[in-house]
Amino acid sequence: MNGAGFLPGADANRPPAPGDLALPVAGHKLLTGPDGAFPRIGELPDRADWVPVGTLDGVPAWAADVADTEALPGDWQSWRRLAAHLPEPLATLAGRALAVITWRRTHRWCGACRAELADVPGETARRCPGCQLYVPLRLSAAVLVAITRPGPAGRSAPAGRAASASRPAELLLVRHSYGPTGLWALVAGFVEAGETLEAAAHREVREEVGLALDRVAYFGSQPWAMSGPGTLLTGFTATAADPNAEPVVDGRELTEARWFPLDALPAELPPAYSISRWLIDAVAAS
Ligand SMILES: [Zn+2]
Known part of the structure; x- marks a missing residue:
């Protein structure tokens, strides 16, 4: 079967052919062709160090570690930029090429x-x-948690007084002290050895904003090419165990944490190609 879409793999059943996909990697950048997609092996100078990374619609794809962008003239782009404009599964293929080449570069000697x-x-x-x-190539698992609580009417209507207007539920968003600090993002962190994904979600939220969670539910996952050679992001939804509890930021990783009504989320949200944004959009639409 010629698998539809992108299938990761490492089999080199034959040498690279001129029509195969070529993904040269220099540092954190990948080479793209004139049409913004990936070049073909036959369009690039001969080299002997192509590494198989999988197939795209049955066409083998190869990556290579290029010393620097000067060595191969063309349009070099970061994975972040590629992921923002390339349709799937091209962005995933680019992410795997970057991960495999980064892993090969950083795992050359026996530890x-x-x-x-x-x-x-x-x-x-x-x-x-x-x-x-x-x-x-080992994967590091990380968790992201979209925490909601009922709107003001739902959580604290005084006894005997009916809540007149039903206000929308609220989502907790945080700002980090590193990376893109202007973004309102989700609480996130790496899974520790000896921990389940769910336990990591509880721990990260407790550590970073001091909240306890209820109803932690798996949402989905995304391979992420930005933080090391093999990161797998896993997304969860959850509700705040105490709907009246306010977040307390740790001051080190986070600079701010705030509840936002789902119909008034800030504009500075994570990019559309990230599972953070998929989670936020799914919660906002629910
Ligand atoms: Zn050894």
Whole structure:
């Protein structure tokens, strides 16, 4: 079967062919062709270091580590920019090429005995010829949590006095002290060893804004090419256990945390290609 869409893989059943997709990577940038999509192998100078990264609609795709953007003239773009304008699954393919090349560049030597690692054919993995240590491209899991609470009428109507107007529910958004600091984003963090995704969601929210959660529910996931070679973002929805509790920011990771009515969310939200935004949009539409 010629798989439709993008299928990640590491099999090189044959050498790169002129019509195959080529994804040269220099640092954090990828080369794009004149039409904004990826060039073909036959359009680029010959090189021997193509690494298989999968197939797109059955067409093999190859990545290569290019020393710098000067070495290969063309339109070099960050994954962030590519993800903003390329349709899926092209952005995912670009993310995998960036992840694989970054991993290869940062996992060259055995961490146990310092020998040079060797590629394991057919896998995105290396093995130490000295001590047999197996070094796959490992994923780091991170959680993002969209926390809601009822609107003012729903959470604190005094006894005996009916709430006259039903105000919309509210979503907790935070501002980080690093990265794009102007964005209103979701509470997020990496999963610790020995922790489930759900436990990480509870812990990150408790640590970063001091809130307890109810009804934590899985929403979806997204491979993310920006933070290291293999990050998998997982999204959750949850409600605040105490609807009247206010967030308290830790002051280190976060500078601000605020409840926003779902019909009055701020304009400075995460980009449309991110699971953060998918979560926020889904909650706002519910
Ligand atoms: Zn070793």
